[in-house]
Amino acid sequence: MILCIDAVLTLDELEQITTKLKVAEFVDGKLTAGWHTKEVKNNTQLKGDSIITQELRPIVHQALQRNRLFQAAIRPKVIRPVLFSYYEPGMYYGYHVDNALMGIPPMRSDVSLTLFLSSPDTYEGGELVIETSLGEQTFKLAAGSAIAYPSSTLHRVEPVTTGIRLAAITWIQSLIRDSNEREILFDLDTTKQVMFEKYGKTPEFDLICKTHANLLRKWVDI
Template sequence: MFLTIANVLGPRDIARVQKKADALDWVDGTRTASGRARAVKRNLQANLRTGPGEGLHTFLMDAITSHPVLKAAAQPARFSRLMLSRTGPGSHYGPHVDNAHVGAGEERVRTDLSFTLFLSDPESYDGGELVVEAQGGVHSAKPAAGDMVLYASGDIHEVRPVTRGERLACVGWIASAVRDPQARASLFELENLRAALGTKLAADEPEHLALEKVISNLVRRWSQD
C-alpha cells in the first residue's frame, strides 16, 4: 500500500502545530531507533510527554484517528503514540524497515501500517522526500502540508537528506483489525464504492443496505480483533 490522504489538517491547524512545535524540547532521534535504523537515523524528535507536548499529541491524534479515509484504508484497531520529527540541512533517515512492534507495556503496538503527516510547506525545504519501496515499485512523496502518506511498515523506506530549510512531520503506526493487506484493499474499494453511491442514489435506495451488509459481513470474517 502507498496512499496519499489529503487535508488531514487544514492551514490554520498547520500554523497552530508549527507554533507549538517551536516551544517543545527536541532530542536526538537515535534515542528511539534500534538495530540498523539507529545507524541511518539523523534527525530530531520532540518530547510529546510534557504538558505542551501532550496537548499537541492529543490534538494531532484526534485529527488523525477521526479521518474517514484513513479509517477506511487502514481498518485500525490500535494506534501507536505519535512522534514529531524535525529534519534540517544535512539530516536524513536512511533506508530501513520499521520494527514489528513499537512501544512497551500497554503502549506496545504491532506495526502493520506506518504513516507520515507532513507539516511543512514543500516549497520551504529542499530534499526530504519520503521514498517507499513497495511491491508496485518505488514511490516518492513530498506532498502539501496537512497531507498524510500511509504505507506498509514492512516496506523499505527512507527520508532523503534535507539540503535547505526544515522538514517537520508527524509519524506513527497502526495495528489493523484486518491484517491481510488484500482484504484491507478490498474493504477500501468497497468503502469508496459506498461513498460514490451516496452521491448518486437516494438514501432510502436498497443498494445502500445491501452494500452495508456485504461490508459488515466481510469485516466480521476478516477482523482479527
C-alpha cells in the first residue's frame, strides 16, 4: 500500500525545520549508502551527529506519533532516526531498494517514508518514482506532507533541474510485517469507524470489531 498523508507537519514546524536547514552543514549522501547504491546516490544529507539534526529529529518523530492516519495504516513498532536530505540542481538518487535490516541492533525495514519539506513550486524535477505492479508512479507532494510505501519496492528520485529539494526520510518496522495484511486491517479499522459514526454500536459493528481484533491477534509481530 502506498499512502499519501497531508499536513504531517504544522506550518510552524515546517518553518522551524526549513529555517534551520538553510544554515546547516550537509555532507555527501554516499556516506550512508549501501555498497550497491553508492553508484546511483548523488545528494547530500545533514550530518547525523550535528546539533541541528538532534534538534529537528524529535519534531518529525512527534508529528508522526500524533498523526492518526499514519498510526492506523502503518502500526509502527520502531521508527528509525530521521535523515534530512538536500538536492540541488543535478542531484538525483537512482533506482534502488532500501536495506532490509538497519541499525544496531538491527530492525527490519517494512515501510519507507519521505516527508517533503520544499514546496513543489520552488523546484523542478526531484519527483519520487516508485515501481509498482501498475508501472511507475510519480509523487511530488506539498511541503509538510508525507508518502509511506513498502520498503521492498524499487524507487528513485528524479534529477533536480532547478531549485532545492529538501526532504526528511525514515524507515519503519511495523507491528504487521505483511503490507497486504496491514491494508486489510486499515480497511477494517476505517470501516468500523464509519459504521459507528453513522449507525452507532450495532451487532454488525460488533462483528467488524471482533474480526478486526482477531486478525490483529493473528498477524501482530511483537
